[in-house]
Amino acid sequence: MANQRIDSGKRALILAALCEGIAINSVCRMFKVGKHGVLRVIQETGEACEACEAWHNEHFRNLSVNRLELDEQWAYVHTHKERMSRQEQMENPERGDCWLWASIDPDSKAIINWRTGKRNGKAARSFAHDLASRVLGRVQITSDQLQSYLHTIPAAFEGRVDYAQETKLFQKVRVDAPTWQTMRVNPLVGVERKGITGAPDLRSSTVCHIERFFLTMRQGNKRCARKTLAYSKDWDNHALTASIHIFVYNLVRVHETLKKTPAVALGIVDKRWTFRRRGCHD
Numbered sequence: 132m133a134n135q136r137i138d139s140g141k142r143a144l145i146l147a148a149l150c151e152g153i154a155i156n157s158v159c160r161m162f163k164v165g166k167h168g169v170l171r172v173i174q175e176t177g178e179a180c181e182a183c184e185a186w187h188n189e190h191f192r193n194l195s196v197n198r199l200e201l202d203e204q205w206a207y208v209h210t211h212k213e214r215m216s217r218q219e220q221m222e223n224p225e226r227g228d229c230w231l232w233a234s235i236d237p238d239s240k241a242i243i244n245w246r247t248g249k250r251n252g253k254a255a256r257s258f259a260h261d262l263a264s265r266v267l268g269r270v271q272i273t274s275d276q277l278q279s280y281l282h283t284i285p286a287a288f289e290g291r292v293d294y295a296q297e298t299k300l301f302q303k304v305r306v307d308a309p310t311w312q313t314m315r316v317n318p319l320v321g322v323e324r325k326g327i328t329g330a331p332d333l334r335s336s337t338v339c340h341i342e343r344f345f346l347t348m349r350q351g352n353k354r355c356a357r358k359t360l361a362y363s364k365d366w367d368n369h370a371l372t373a374s375i376h377i378f379v380y381n382l383v384r385v386h387e388t389l390k391k392t393p394a395v396a397l398g399i400v401d402k403r404w405t406f407r408r409r410g411c412h413d
Contacts, residue, residue, distance in 0.1 A: 137168055143406040145172050149372075150379050154353045154361045173368065176375055187378075190399050191243060194266050196236045199243065200341040201262075201274040201284075203250055204231040204348060206355050208363045225366035231348070231373055232258045237340040240386050241393035242377050247370040255279035259287035273297055273324075273336040285328045293329030295336040297322050344380070352376050 141162060148158050155169050205228065212227035220227055232246040232254060244262050248254040271293040274280045284294050301317040324333045353361040354372055363369035381394045382404040389396050392403045
């Protein structure tokens, strides 16, 4: 009912808290609102961001960028894939592993496009062709060693890409079980960069900026945090929160290094947006 709805000022505070990595139950206690009210704010804001994807698709076009970095971030929805049988995975495709595909311009730090889905060839093709439609001229692209990129990126950009892949090198030592429990992975000792097509500058070919963005996502989006009870239980809500956080990252939050938002740095808008402006929740 109308008299039960959260006012716009409190909705802005709720969104700001959620984008700082605070869990839903904690937000409920902080602002003395019900869980369904917070979920409704997320749903309405996410739907507004989905509607504003038309704005994103219109304005994040004909971009002149020199470099792009691509990567995918893992999360899971409802149930960890390793705890699902093959039959359960077939019957519940919107559970288990969920990947956020994203591309970043390392100069402006702007997220050019993104996708939420599985990590397969179909998703890679959709992601690469959408990215190619947004960028003008020749561009240098760096990704991780995902095999699906080997053919989809050259095919999507049709000869106007200098493409390289970066592979992380870990120390090849065997460690005892107690030490492995604290390390989980062997220490990183270096990276190996390999040109795939065109003439990429391997000195500037890296994925460190997109990986740093994914760290920002894990810090700011509680659903992406590891080893918590705040993981997503619903696929649609997971995708909505990803859209919210990327819109906030691009348009609202001032980048610490640039001292401006990525969208301003890229020249898409002339000033930063706020939680009360269009594209965020109104």
